[in-house]
Amino acid sequence: xxKIVFIRPDSEAVEVTAKVGDSIMHxxxxxxxxxxxxxxxxxxxxxxxxxxxxxxxxxxLNPPSSMENEMxxxxxxxxxxxxxxxxxxxxSDRLDGIRVRIPESQI
Amino acid sequence: xxxxxxxxxxxxxxxxEIDPYTDEVLNEPFAMHEEVRRAGPVGFLKKYGVYVMGRxxxxxxxxxDWETFSSTGGSGLADIRxxxxxxxxxxxVEVDPPQHTKVRTALQRILSPTVIRAWREEFEREANRxxxxxxxxxxxxxxxxxxxxxxxxxxxxxxxxxxxxxxxANLFLLGELNFDGQGPRxxxxxETQKRADLIIDWYNDSMTxxxxxxxxxxxxxxxxxxxxxxxxxxxxxxxxxxxxxxxxTTTSSISAALYYLARDPAQFALLREDTSxxxxxxxxxxxxxxxxxTVCRQTMREVEVDGAMIPNDSKVLILLASANRDPDFWERxxxxxxxxxxxxxxxxxxxxxxxxxxxxxRLEGELALKAVATQIRELRLEGEPTRKLNNNLRSLKxxxxxxxxx
Numbered sequence: 001x002x003k004i005v006f007i008r009p010d011s012e013a014v015e016v017t018a019k020v021g022d023s024i025m026h027x028x029x030x031x032x033x034x035x036x037x038x039x040x041x042x043x044x045x046x047x048x049x050x051x052x053x054x055x056x057x058x059x060x061l062n063p064p065s066s067m068e069n070e071m072x073x074x075x076x077x078x079x080x081x082x083x084x085x086x087x088x089x090x091x092s093d094r095l096d097g098i099r100v101r102i103p104e105s106q107i
Numbered sequence: 108x109x110x111x112x113x114x115x116x117x118x119x120x121x122x123x124e125i126d127p128y129t130d131e132v133l134n135e136p137f138a139m140h141e142e143v144r145r146a147g148p149v150g151f152l153k154k155y156g157v158y159v160m161g162r163x164x165x166x167x168x169x170x171x172d173w174e175t176f177s178s179t180g181g182s183g184l185a186d187i188r189x190x191x192x193x194x195x196x197x198x199x200v201e202v203d204p205p206q207h208t209k210v211r212t213a214l215q216r217i218l219s220p221t222v223i224r225a226w227r228e229e230f231e232r233e234a235n236r237x238x239x240x241x242x243x244x245x246x247x248x249x250x251x252x253x254x255x256x257x258x259x260x261x262x263x264x265x266x267x268x269x270x271x272x273x274x275x276a277n278l279f280l281l282g283e284l285n286f287d288g289q290g291p292r293x294x295x296x297x298e299t300q301k302r303a304d305l306i307i308d309w310y311n312d313s314m315t316x317x318x319x320x321x322x323x324x325x326x327x328x329x330x331x332x333x334x335x336x337x338x339x340x341x342x343x344x345x346x347x348x349x350x351x352x353x354x355x356t357t358t359s360s361i362s363a364a365l366y367y368l369a370r371d372p373a374q375f376a377l378l379r380e381d382t383s384x385x386x387x388x389x390x391x392x393x394x395x396x397x398x399x400x401t402v403c404r405q406t407m408r409e410v411e412v413d414g415a416m417i418p419n420d421s422k423v424l425i426l427l428a429s430a431n432r433d434p435d436f437w438e439r440x441x442x443x444x445x446x447x448x449x450x451x452x453x454x455x456x457x458x459x460x461x462x463x464x465x466x467x468x469r470l471e472g473e474l475a476l477k478a479v480a481t482q483i484r485e486l487r488l489e490g491e492p493t494r495k496l497n498n499n500l501r502s503l504k505x506x507x508x509x510x511x512x513x
Contacts, residue, residue, distance in 0.1 A: 029450045039386070039469060041450065043461040047220045067212070074220040107224070107386070107473075 025087035035102035042087035077103030140429035148413035161429035163436035180405030183289030249506035267323015282355035290498025359502035364392035389472035394452035397428035485511035
């Protein structure tokens with residue numbers, strides 16, 4: 001099991017454990033973390049599972065695909081350098097303890 | 108409708124005497140769903156010569172596995188590659204990668220969440236205006252007066268289809284035909300086809316570039332063809348898919364949501380307490396109603412599903428609506444509950460063919476339900492709702508309501 005820390009816009013931290021191989025989005029929904037809507041269920045059609053990944057963890061992630069990159073241009077809250085769709089990040093041991101921030105709005 | 112689970116084909120696949128397309132079953136499909144789920148991971152529908160799946164645990168992975176469960180045989184019961192049922196496939200729904208990827212990418216760009224968000228204000232104004240008018244009347248029909256009136260304005264306007272007096276009726280007729288056509292060639296389908304034959308000229312004209320206003324996303328589909336992103340000949344066919352699939356589905360979800368909310372004042376109170384639950388209410392209504400009840404796939408190889416072997420090149424009828432109430436996946440599957448997680452519902456499909464218009468549907472639904480929750484204090488059912496029967500589209504025909512203004 002891997003620990004994931006979601007930081008809500010009001011700075012409250014929500015810690016959840018996730019199964020290796022699941023997506024971070026899946027972990028968020030399984031634990032009903034508010035602010036991750038993931039309406040399309042991971043088919044990259046909605047951009048409502050937008051997160052900002054804490055800088056120190058960015059280098060541990062595979063870069064976004066071209067499709068994810070395009071969807072990141074369509075997020076409700078501003079896109080930043082550390083923006084990702086969490087449906088596209090697979091939980092692994094090396095992400096244990098990863099910190100991600102939830103944007104103000106997803107829709 | 109009794110199932111004889113004799114063990115014949117494929118060793119372990121039960122042959123079922125079920126007919127999913129009788130009036131009785133279409134009206135109340137739940138016992139049929141249960142029968143299919145109980146029979147096993149896969150059954151064989153003797154009457155139609157197709158396999159059938161009803162369990163969530165089998166259906167979700169099958170929808171994701173397009174290489175095995177292909178859409179190229181057509182999303183309905185007929186195998187469109189065979190001479191007796193041949194027709195050109197939809198260039199988005201009935202193709203697989205790599206062709207699919209190109210078209211899907213272009214459409215996804217045209218219907219990006221940013222584009223759709225820009226329609227919010229207009230949809231909201233329309234929803235508020237319409238609901239205010241209905242509140243003033245005091246009694247109205249949730250389907251005809253609210254859901255259909257609203258969707259037949261917002262969606263074709265967003266597409267950019269020019270208004271005409273017959274636009275609304277014709278679009279709903281095309282939807283009816285589209286979804287009847289996904290079932291067998293029965294009397295229901297023949298009757299709808301006969302009515303649709305009368306509007307064939309309007310239909311053909313409506314998928315041309317000339318029918319599109321410059322502001323709509325329909326024009327952008329033609330522009331994508333100009334730019335070489337998609338083949339020019341498929342642009343009108345994509346418009347066709349939106350004309351046929353864009354209205355009835357959303358209308359059905361909104362009507363169902365209003366019915367469930369009227370039936371359950373506690374749930375309506377939850378929505379009124381926090382109208383940001385509107386999207387959850389819509390999602391839950393989608394799960395319970397599952398406007399598109401089934402989708403078909405064609406096996407591209409012999410495939411094992413939970414121990415049952417489906418032969419290569421078989422048509423498989425996938426009961427999305429059954430998965431959406433499968434008690435092995437959902438707690439209290441029949442309950443309408445705004446607080447539940449609807450993650451994993453399959454009303455919009457799953458995988459690469461998941462509904463391309465889903466974010467439009469969500470925006471339309473959210474704003475309609477928000478307008479209702481903001482302007483209405485009490486929703487009361489004034490009689491039993493009735494249903495329209497269609498081979499594949501589940502929808503309410505009437506939901507008589509009386510309301511008290513907030």
